[in-house]
Amino acid sequence: MQNFKTYLLLILLFLISSSNYALDIDPCKHSKDIEFWKPFCDLCGCATSSGSSGFGTLSNANFIGLRYISQSFKSRDGIFTNSPSSYEYVNTYQLWTQIPISQKIYISASLPYQDLKRTFDSGAVNEELDGFGDASVMGWFKWQFYKKNTNDSIPYPVTRPLSKHALQIGVGAKLPTGEFEEQLTDRVNPGFQVGTGSLDAILSLGYNFSGDRVGFSSIFTYYLKGENKNDYRYGNQFNYTGTAFYRIPFNRSALTPFLGLSGDSYKEIEQYGEQQADTNGNILNGTFGAEYATGKFIIGANAAIPVSQDLFGGNVHANEKLSFYVNFML
Amino acid sequence: MKITNFFTILLLSVTILSCSSDDEGTESLDGQSGNLVIKFDNGVGDQDFIFDVSYNKSSEESYKLSSVKYLVSNIELTNSDGTTFLYPVDDNAFIVDEADANAAGEIWITLENVPAADYTDISFGVGIDQERFLKGADGQGDLLEIAQEKGMLWSWATGFRFIRLDGSFSNSTITDEALNIHMGSVGTSLDNYREVSLELPNTVLVREDATPELHVKADISVVFDGETSVVLADGYNQVHTDEVTTPIIANNIMGMFSVHHVHNE
Numbered sequence: 001m002q003n004f005k006t007y008l009l010l011i012l013l014f015l016i017s018s019s020n021y022a023l024d025i026d027p028c029k030h031s032k033d034i035e036f037w038k039p040f041c042d043l044c045g046c047a048t049s050s051g052s053s054g055f056g057t058l059s060n061a062n063f064i065g066l067r068y069i070s071q072s073f074k075s076r077d078g079i080f081t082n083s084p085s086s087y088e089y090v091n092t093y094q095l096w097t098q099i100p101i102s103q104k105i106y107i108s109a110s111l112p113y114q115d116l117k118r119t120f121d122s123g124a125v126n127e128e129l130d131g132f133g134d135a136s137v138m139g140w141f142k143w144q145f146y147k148k149n150t151n152d153s154i155p156y157p158v159t160r161p162l163s164k165h166a167l168q169i170g171v172g173a174k175l176p177t178g179e180f181e182e183q184l185t186d187r188v189n190p191g192f193q194v195g196t197g198s199l200d201a202i203l204s205l206g207y208n209f210s211g212d213r214v215g216f217s218s219i220f221t222y223y224l225k226g227e228n229k230n231d232y233r234y235g236n237q238f239n240y241t242g243t244a245f246y247r248i249p250f251n252r253s254a255l256t257p258f259l260g261l262s263g264d265s266y267k268e269i270e271q272y273g274e275q276q277a278d279t280n281g282n283i284l285n286g287t288f289g290a291e292y293a294t295g296k297f298i299i300g301a302n303a304a305i306p307v308s309q310d311l312f313g314g315n316v317h318a319n320e321k322l323s324f325y326v327n328f329m330l
Numbered sequence: 331m332k333i334t335n336f337f338t339i340l341l342l343s344v345t346i347l348s349c350s351s352d353d354e355g356t357e358s359l360d361g362q363s364g365n366l367v368i369k370f371d372n373g374v375g376d377q378d379f380i381f382d383v384s385y386n387k388s389s390e391e392s393y394k395l396s397s398v399k400y401l402v403s404n405i406e407l408t409n410s411d412g413t414t415f416l417y418p419v420d421d422n423a424f425i426v427d428e429a430d431a432n433a434a435g436e437i438w439i440t441l442e443n444v445p446a447a448d449y450t451d452i453s454f455g456v457g458i459d460q461e462r463f464l465k466g467a468d469g470q471g472d473l474l475e476i477a478q479e480k481g482m483l484w485s486w487a488t489g490f491r492f493i494r495l496d497g498s499f500s501n502s503t504i505t506d507e508a509l510n511i512h513m514g515s516v517g518t519s520l521d522n523y524r525e526v527s528l529e530l531p532n533t534v535l536v537r538e539d540a541t542p543e544l545h546v547k548a549d550i551s552v553v554f555d556g557e558t559s560v561v562l563a564d565g566y567n568q569v570h571t572d573e574v575t576t577p578i579i580a581n582n583i584m585g586m587f588s589v590h591h592v593h594n595e
Contacts, residue, residue, distance in 0.1 A: 078434060079371055079547060079590050080378035122433050230595075271594055274532045 062106065063298065064097040065327030076315040077120060084121030088192050091115040092133065099330065104142050108170070111135040114178065114194040127192075131179060134195040138172025138202055164211055170204035170221075180228050197228030218242040227270075235267030235280055243287065253294035260287045262304060266311075278313030285321070298327040362446035365541040366534065368405070369436040370426045371590070372398055374551045378435055379428065384500075387551060388559045393509055395497035398428040398550060399480060400583070401457055401490060404525070405441065408451035410533065415449075417441055423458065423473045425480050426548075436545075449534040452544065453527040456583050457492030457514060460521055488571065490514050492522060493583060495553065499562045509562060511553065511569045513579045520573050522580040532592045540595040547590040556582030 069092040077086040096110040112133035119126050145163040178195020201224040209216040223237040243260030262285045269279035289302035304321040311318060372379040384392045403423035406416045416422070426437045467474060467486045477483040482491045495511040515522045534542045558578050560566040569575045 078378060079545065080373050081376045082378050083435075124433060272533065272535060277531060277591065 061298075062098045062100050062330040063327035064095075064099075064330060065298070065325055067094040067096055067110075067323055067325035068092070069094065069321065069323040071321040072319045074317045074319065075312075077122060086118055086120045086122075089117045089119075090192075091117075096325075101139075104144070106140050106142065107137065108140060108172075109135065109137045111177070116192055116194065118192055129181075129192070129194060131194045133178040134174050135177045136172060136174045136202065138170045138204065140168050140170040140204075143167040143169075164209050166208045166210075168204070168206040168208070168219075170202070170206070172202040172204075174198075174200040174202060174223070176228065180230065180232070196225070196234050197230065197232070198226040198234065200225045213247050215245045215247065216243070217245070231272045233270040235269050237267075238265045239263070241287075245291075253292065255290060255292050257290040258288065261285065261307075262287050278315065281309070281311035281313075281316070283309040283311060283318055296329045298325075298329065300325045300327070359446040359537070362538045363443045364446055364536045364538050366407075366441045366444045366449075366536050367541060367543040368439045368441065368452075369543060369545045370402075370439070370548055371434075371436050371545060372428050372431075372548045372550055375549065379550055381428070382497075385551065387554045387562075389501075389561045389563075391499055391501045391562050393497055393499040393554070393562065394506075395495050395509070395550070397481075397494060397496040399482060399491075399495075400426050400493040400548075401477070401482060402426055402439070402454050403458055403462065404453075404455040405439075406453045407444070407447075407449045407534075408453070410448040410450050415445055415447070417444070419462070420471055423462070425476055425482055427480060444536045446537050449530065449536065451527065451529050452589065453525055455523055455525045456580070457523040458490045459523045460515070460518060463489055463515065463518070484512075484514070484571075487517055488514070489517060492580070493553070495550070499567055501563055504563060507567060509567045511566075511579060513569050513576045513583075514571075516571045516573075516576075520571070520576065522576050524580050524584045526584055526587050528587060528589050530589050530592055532594070534592050535594050542595060543593040545590045545592065547588050549586050549588070552586040553579060553582055556585045558582060 069090075071090045071092075073088040073090075075086050075088060077084050092112045092114055094110050094112040096108070098106055098108045100106045112135075113131070114133040115130040117126060117128050143166060145165045145167075147161045147163045174196075176195060176197050176199055178193070178197075180193055180195050180197025202221060203224070204219060204221040206217070206219040208218075219239075219241050221239045223239070225234045225236055227233040239262070241260065241262040243258050245256050245258035248255045248257075263283060265282040267280050268275040268277075270276065284307045285304035286307050287302060287304045289300065291298055291300040293299075300323075302323045302325075306318050306320065309318055374385045377385075379395075379398065381396055381398075382394050384394050386392045401423065402425075404416065404419070405422055406414050408414050424439050426439070428437065431437050462470070470477075474483070477490055480494075482494060483489070484491065491512045492514045493511060495509065497509045498506040499509040500506055513522060528546075530544070534544060536542060554560055554562065554566070558581065560575075560578060560582075565572075566575060566579075569579050
């Protein structure tokens with residue numbers, strides 16, 4: 001039975017990956033409708049957008065929910081230090097879920113809807129773009145540790161008590177369900193896209209400590225980015241997140257404020273196999289927020305404030321990121 | 331057992347993800363051609379150039395300009411296999427005028443029917459070479475009229491102005507004195523035509539259905555502070571046909587251009 005479920009997961013992963021290969025997006029479709037944006041040129045950059053906004057909630061419980069993420073960027077709109085700026089506003093509405101397959105295996109998935117807007121100092125016409133973004137699917141294996149049997153009084157315990165530590169390993173893919181518009185890479189911030197058009201591998205390692213009141217959760221994720229149909233490949237991305245939380249229980253609900261750090265490091269973008277200058281970067285955020293659990297619902301809010309950043313040779317500046325979510329526990 | 335399953339998933343996922351398409355690169359480009367856009371973007375050092383803004387130069391002088399124009403010709407591209415393509419000579423002379431810049435401050439030159447290829451280098455001349463000049467007034471095509479309109483021509487016998495900067499300069503004792511750099515060759519007696527060769531930071535892929543863009547940064551400050559730093563008050567505020575000052579400005583201009591980046595489609 002256990003094996004069967006594993007294979008089911010395997011087949012599922014395979015089907016999702018291959019079906020999206022078959023779902024061809026017309027590579028020529030992109031250029032026509034956005035031709036009028038062409039006269040404004042700048043540098044080429046990277047995907048700072050919402051593909052990598054974490055996978056779950058603090059409690060690591062199974063759920064289905066909705067998440068809203070708001071982020072903005074300021075980008076240099078030209079090649080000079082006194083060039084005007086453009087401002088990118090990224091609103092993401094995300095359906096996300098974590099579904100158990102077995103006791104130790106679960107799947108997480110997300111499907112974002114992106115609503116993007118860009119304004120220009122130069123007075124150029126505002127750009128707006130919306131549509132479904134890139135869905136991600138991940139399979140997770142959870143290692144739950146058990147307490148050591150130091151007490152001889154229970155020689156044959158029926159169930160060993162769980163320790164407070166757990167490890168998770170996740171493998172998955174980000175699928176090119178969002179449309180990538182090649183013309184838009186002709187800007188300082190090529191993260192202004194609803195999708196990257198590429199199939200990316202996601203590898204994740206997580207560690208959780210959950211005490212009665214205090215907990216800690218950390219996750220390290222590597223995004224191995226694939227090349228899209230336009231021979232454009234976003235730089236591989238490493239994301240790290242560490243969050244400490246404190247649970248305040250009430251009669252029938254609980255409030256869990258949290259505080260942490262998160263960061264991303266991006267490699268250079270490649271096009272036609274050549275690296276593009278000033279397209280790598282890194283950012284470190286301080287994060288804080290809270291979750292409120294009542295009944296089957298979890299309501300959460302999260303803010304990420306950039307502490308230090310150097311994105312695209314300093315040409316792109318990320319502002320704070322806010323997210324709100326409502327999850328229904330499964 | 332669990333771990334085995336897990337690694338099976340991992341292996342399979344990686345296998346799926348490594349299935350990228352490698353079927354490009356073998357197509358023949360023979361007979362294909364496309365367009366190439368060259369964008370000229372004038373600046374002063376790392377600042378975008380703006381008319382009538384005062385810029386400091388060496389020797390404690392400053393200058394303001396109300397016109398910035400230069401003449402570019404003989405654009406030639408070098409293919410990755412080493413062969414070169416010279417854009418048809420009759421259409422291969424352009425006046426880059428800051429006053430013609432778009433909202434982003436760029437002046438565009440569009441080359442049409444460029445053979446599809448992967449280009450790695452570009453070279454062009456600043457000004458008009460002797461060969462073209464010797465074709466006479468009738469042999470210049472549209473350029474003659476455009477140059478006249480743009481104030482880039484002296485009398486025909488003297489020839490074209492290769493660069494034209496008009497404005498004023500100041501130092502500790504002089505305020506807003508006239509500055510006119512009208513440099514060119516003088517007939518056939520003084521040849522100030524210069525060639526510039528630039529390596530491209532990324533390969534430019536010209537294709538039937540792709541118009542790459544080449545973003546050239548032109549640093550106006552190099553006209554005065556290039557290979558030679560000139561003192562405007564020492565006669566370099568009026569550079570016209572002089573056989574000493576014009577070659578110095580011409581040599582400085584050779585170092586004014588760089589390819590900031592390219593865009594492939």
